[in-house]
Amino acid sequence: MYYLGLIWEYFTNYVKTRLTYRADFWVEVISDLLFQATNLIFIFVVFAHTETLGGFTEAEVVFVYGYFMVPYGLYSCFINLWNFGDRYIVKGEMDRILTRPAHSLFQIFLENLDPPSLIGSVIGIIIMIWSGGQLGLEMEWWYIPVLIIMTIGSTLIYAGIYIILTSVSFYSDSPTGIIPLMVNIQTYGRYPITIYNRAIQIILTWVLPFAFVGIYPAALFLQRQEMMAMAWLTPVMGIVFFTASLLLWNSGVKRYRGAGS
Amino acid sequence: MQAIEVQDLRKNFRIQQSRGGLKGALQDLFAREYREVAAVNDISFTIPQGEICGYIGENGAGKSTTIKMLTGILVPTSGHIKVNGYVPYQEREKFVQGIGVVFGQRSQLWWDIGVIESFQLLRKVYQVSEADFKKRLDELVERLQLQELLSRPVRKLSLGQRMRCELVAALLHNPSIVFLDEPTIGLDIVVKSEIREFLKDLNRTQGTTILLTTHDLQDIEALCSRVIMLDAGSIIYDGGLDDLKTRWGRGREVRFQFGGAVQAAQLNAWTMGLPVTWTQESDLVATALVPADMAVSDVFSRVLGQAEVTDVQISETSTDEIVRQIYSSGSAEKPEEQPHV
Numbered sequence: 001m002y003y004l005g006l007i008w009e010y011f012t013n014y015v016k017t018r019l020t021y022r023a024d025f026w027v028e029v030i031s032d033l034l035f036q037a038t039n040l041i042f043i044f045v046v047f048a049h050t051e052t053l054g055g056f057t058e059a060e061v062v063f064v065y066g067y068f069m070v071p072y073g074l075y076s077c078f079i080n081l082w083n084f085g086d087r088y089i090v091k092g093e094m095d096r097i098l099t100r101p102a103h104s105l106f107q108i109f110l111e112n113l114d115p116p117s118l119i120g121s122v123i124g125i126i127i128m129i130w131s132g133g134q135l136g137l138e139m140e141w142w143y144i145p146v147l148i149i150m151t152i153g154s155t156l157i158y159a160g161i162y163i164i165l166t167s168v169s170f171y172s173d174s175p176t177g178i179i180p181l182m183v184n185i186q187t188y189g190r191y192p193i194t195i196y197n198r199a200i201q202i203i204l205t206w207v208l209p210f211a212f213v214g215i216y217p218a219a220l221f222l223q224r225q226e227m228m229a230m231a232w233l234t235p236v237m238g239i240v241f242f243t244a245s246l247l248l249w250n251s252g253v254k255r256y257r258g259a260g261s
Numbered sequence: 262m263q264a265i266e267v268q269d270l271r272k273n274f275r276i277q278q279s280r281g282g283l284k285g286a287l288q289d290l291f292a293r294e295y296r297e298v299a300a301v302n303d304i305s306f307t308i309p310q311g312e313i314c315g316y317i318g319e320n321g322a323g324k325s326t327t328i329k330m331l332t333g334i335l336v337p338t339s340g341h342i343k344v345n346g347y348v349p350y351q352e353r354e355k356f357v358q359g360i361g362v363v364f365g366q367r368s369q370l371w372w373d374i375g376v377i378e379s380f381q382l383l384r385k386v387y388q389v390s391e392a393d394f395k396k397r398l399d400e401l402v403e404r405l406q407l408q409e410l411l412s413r414p415v416r417k418l419s420l421g422q423r424m425r426c427e428l429v430a431a432l433l434h435n436p437s438i439v440f441l442d443e444p445t446i447g448l449d450i451v452v453k454s455e456i457r458e459f460l461k462d463l464n465r466t467q468g469t470t471i472l473l474t475t476h477d478l479q480d481i482e483a484l485c486s487r488v489i490m491l492d493a494g495s496i497i498y499d500g501g502l503d504d505l506k507t508r509w510g511r512g513r514e515v516r517f518q519f520g521g522a523v524q525a526a527q528l529n530a531w532t533m534g535l536p537v538t539w540t541q542e543s544d545l546v547a548t549a550l551v552p553a554d555m556a557v558s559d560v561f562s563r564v565l566g567q568a569e570v571t572d573v574q575i576s577e578t579s580t581d582e583i584v585r586q587i588y589s590s591g592s593a594e595k596p597e598e599q600p601h602v
Contacts, residue, residue, distance in 0.1 A: 002388065009385045017373040096369060098334045099362040100386055101354045254336045254350070257274060258329055 003106060010110040029116045036120060040065060054192030060222055061191065063131040067218035068190040069124025071154035076117035078109055079159045085169045094256055105163065105249050132221070143221065150217035153235035157212050158186075160241025163249055170252030182208070190214035205230070212237050263343075264438050264470040265308040265331065270340035272301040272326050300326040302494035303340065310437070313464050313471040315481040318491035319588050324474040327491070328442050331472070332362050345438055358387065361436035365443035368423065369430040370415045376426050377411040380433060387434035394433065401429045405459060421452035428459065439463075441473040445480055457483045478580045490587065497587070502580070509583040512552040514576050515560055519545050520569030531563045
């Protein structure tokens with residue numbers, strides 16, 4: 001309850017701050033959407049040359065992309081660790097965080113809330129409904145609770161992976177080089193995993209489980225029998241990765257060295 | 262009860278040793294050399310509740326590192342700490358509820374929103390009830406005269422205004438111990454003395470324990486009954502400020518300006534039998550160092566009868582002077598020998 005209240009407080013503060021820089025807000029929203037649009041166009045271009053991709057039709061791949069956008073939007077809104085090393089470690093703002101009575105990681109999430117990213121999630125849902133219609137998928141009652149569970153699972157996977165990578169800053173001087181690489185790899189998860197070779201499939205499933213933020217859970221709604229078991233693993237993987245990342249973070253914080261005087 | 266107990270506290274940092282030149286840089290890429298440096302070296306002290314204690318030392322002496330360990334930011338390498346009944350780094354979230362922290366060089370406030378909005382947010386973070394918050398805020402705002410500033414964004418405040426707001430931010434949850442790391446840095450004299458008065462009041466009316474680090478010894482003189490002096494990670498003095506002055510103070514300096522040329526031998530002859538040391542600046546100007554236990558008038562009676570004196574100045578060794586000497590000698594032991602003539 002305490003933490004939910006804080007989310008609201010920080011959100012209203014975000015709004016107040018942003019209202020002073022209105023143009024900035026719209027530039028961010030529009031550039032975000034343009035970025036997503038180019039990705040979508042890429043899918044259409046690919047399907048101009050082929051009928052199916054790893055056994056998935058165009059509408060199915062678009063549906064997967066729609067699902068992919070939902071947890072991605074949530075993740076970008078609530079778990080924004082981009083500037084962590086720079087702002088909190090190098091500039092020493094972690095000092096301030098650690099003198100306040102709330103979990104350190106949670107405070108960092110709150111200070112970096114990015115609500116415009118949620119627009120991406122909304123558009124993802126619209127894409128799912130539209131491409132689902134093209135595929136002739138019947139809306140069933142269990143879609144909504146399952147979508148919620150899967151989205152939470154996928155978001156926890158994002159959170160887990162990026163918290164683990166960010167925690168490395170407590171142990172090493174500057175590991176920021178890995179993050180852009182990750183951002184690249186995470187996009188692999190939105191295409192049918194069967195198009196990759198065996199090694200990459202294993203990595204995307206068990207090591208950097210980005211298949212769980214796109215193709216696997218989406219396959220559940222597409223009623224792809226071969227990926228059913230994997231789809232139900234999504235929340236489990238989410239909890240495992242998130243818990244591991246919290247443990248790593250908590251022990252990392254103990255190694256924090258502060259900056260300057 | 263003791264507010265702060267520290268025993269054999271130590272913090273080591275691992276510092277990377279860079280090798281020089283391109284070859285060295287390439288070597289560093291593959292095999293780095295590290296060196297352990299003790300920023301705080303087995304220090305022990307206790308501070309009873311309700312005391313104002315000054316924590317001083319040169320830059321890099323380990324003051325901030327100690328404060329950061331006491332506030333739960335850093336985990337010590339070894340030793341015991343107990344602050345307010347908690348081990349700071351173990352139950353951090355519960356512990357920080359009872360302390361207030363002000364870092365002079367870092368802000369607690371949100372840059373873009375009004376000061377009052379920051380306070381409201383802190384109220385939620387510290388879970389202070391609306392009634393307590395209002396009462397406390399009214400008191401603080403009244404005392405520090407912030408009425409005008411509350412609605413302005415922090416980025417539009419002057420440093421002095423911001424610092425007063427920082428104090429309020431650190432005190433809203435009514436902490437029983439307050440840590441201040443260089444609270445008066447960069448402030449003008451008026452604001453400095455306002456802040457000192459405020460801290461004194463806070464200590465007197467609420468019994469708040471205060472530990473502050475500073476480079477401005479006037480803060481110490483105005484506030485602290487006790488001083489802990491740190492050098493290279495070790496405590497070199499712990500005790501009253503008055504003690505420090507009597508132990509280190511070299512008495513008073515009396516500077517004479519004479520109407521005619523005076524020889525060194527003459528000066529010494531005048532004060533024959535008195536424990537006075539002369540230093541001559543020129544033929545016309547000389548300074549007598551008079552020990553604390555001797556009356557200055559004794560020197561006057563000897564000198565004034567002997568030569569034409571056009572001007573006299575008496576000055577006491579200032580705390581700044583004392584501390585400067587201690588820093589440069591690296592020890593608070595009184596120097597062995599005072600040459601008498």
